[in-house]
Amino acid sequence: MTAADVAHGSALRSGSRLERALRSGRFAVTAEMEAPDSADPQVVYDHALPLATVCDAINCTDNAGANSHLSSTATGALLARAGYEPVLQMNCRDRNRIAIQGDLLGAAALGIKNVLCMSGDDVFAGDQPESKRVFDLGSVQLLQTARAMRDRGLFLSGRKITDRPRFFIGAVANPFAPPYDWRPLRLAKKVESGADFVQTQYCFDVPRLAQYMARVRDLGLHERAFILVGVGPLRSERIAEYMRTQVPGVWIPDQVVKRMADAPRAKKRAEGIRICVEIVQQLREIEGVHGVHIMAYRQEEAVPEIVERAGILTGPATGLLP
C-alpha cells in the first residue's frame, strides 16, 4: 500500500483535480505562476500557458514578496473559469480574519478548489515597507479556520455557512531555516490543523531535506498529508547569491553557487536547469515526497523542459488543459 492510499483514506475532500492526482499515488507536479501587473486577463492566460500541459495545478501567488500584483483570487478565478486547476495562495499579512473568511468563501464560489495557507513575507520584503502588517491570524490558525469552514460549515464566530467551501487545504513548510529540529514539529502542527498537502520552500540541499523527511516519517506526517517539495532553476550565480541573501528563507549551499559560477556564460541557464533536474530526480527517491512544486520565477518557459528531462511527465496533459 502506498502512502497515498493511507493518506486520508479514499474519500475525496474536495472537487480538486490536484487531490485526485495525489491520491492516485502518482508523482505530482505543481508550478508557480508569475502574477501579472496587469488588468488584462489575457496576461494571466499567457503566463499560464507554458505550465498548462506539464503540471497538475498552478499556484497563484498572493502579493508575493509583499509587492502588489493582480490578486490571487482574481488570477485563480480566471484560471478556473478557463478550466485550469489553480492553487490559491492566501497570506495573513494583508487581511484580518473577517476578510480572510470572506475571501475564502468567495474563492470557492469562483471555482477555486485548492487553497494554500501561509503567514506570508513581511511588508519589509516588498516595495511598500511603510504599510501596516496585519497578521491577525497566523498560518496555523488560518489552516484551522479553512478546515472549520469546510468540515464544520462554520465561520469562526460560529455562524453557519449554508454551502460549505470544499477545499483541498495546503500548508507551506521551510525545512531549510532554523530552528531545524523544530521544523518537523511545526509541520505536525499544520497537519493537525488541517493541511491536506504541503508545498515547501526551494530545495537546493537534498541531504538536509532527507534529514527533515526522516523526522517527518517518524512522526507519520507523510501518511497524513501529501508533501510537494519546492524546486526551481537558477539563472546565474548572481541570482543565486541574490536569492540566498535577499529572499527570506531561501538556502542555497556554496557548491550549488559554485557550479553556477563555473559554468560558461552561455551555458549558465542550461546548468541551472540541469541542477534542478538532478534535484528532482533525487527527491523522487525520498520516501514521503509525493511531488514537486516548481517555482521558475521569470523562467516559466523552462518548466516543461525540467518536467520532461526529470522524467516526471506522466501522461498527455494531466487533465489540466481545458
Added chain:
Amino acid sequence: MPDNTNVDLDESRRAPGSEWIKDHPKPLESLYQLTRGAVVRIYPYARRISPSLTDGLMRWGEKLLKGYLFNCFMCGQCILHSTGMTCPMNCPKKLRNGPCGGVRHNGHCEVIPEMTCVWVQAWERSRQMGAYGREMRLRQPPVDNRLKGCSSWANMMKGLDTRTPAGWPDSADQPKDDGHDSS
C-alpha cells in the same frame, strides 16, 4: 503601552540582563507556578475589597515585571510558559504557533536582522523546561484583540484568556504527547 501596530527596530528594547535570565528558564517556570498559585488563592479576596484596584495593581505589576523580563506587549492572554518563556508578541508577525519560513541562516529575524528569531530562542529554552517545555506543541488560538492592555492574570481568573470563538475547534483535538525530547 508599546505601540503594537509597527515594529520598533531597536533590539535595545530588550532590557539588560533579561536575556540571560530567560536563557535559564527553569527558575522562571517555578516563579510562574508560584505566582499562579498565589493569584488563584488571593485574587478572589482582593477583588472583594476593590475590583478596580486589584486589576489595576496586577496590570501595573505585569507591565513592570513582564515588561522588563519579556518586553511584554500586554496582549492580555499570556502564553509565556507555553512558548519557552519567550514572548511571541515580540515576533514582528505576532506568530503564536512557531517560526515563519523567513528565519535567516544565522537564526535571526527576517524583519529585524539584528534580532535573534523569537522562536529560535523559544525552542532552545523550551528544551530546558521540565514542566511546560512540551506545551510548545499546543496549537494556540487567534489572539482576542479586545484583551490588549489588560492584566492577563486577571483575565485568567475571569476565564477570558482561554476563551475562543464559537467556531473554533475545541481543545479536545490538541496533539497527544508522543515523546518530545525536552532533555
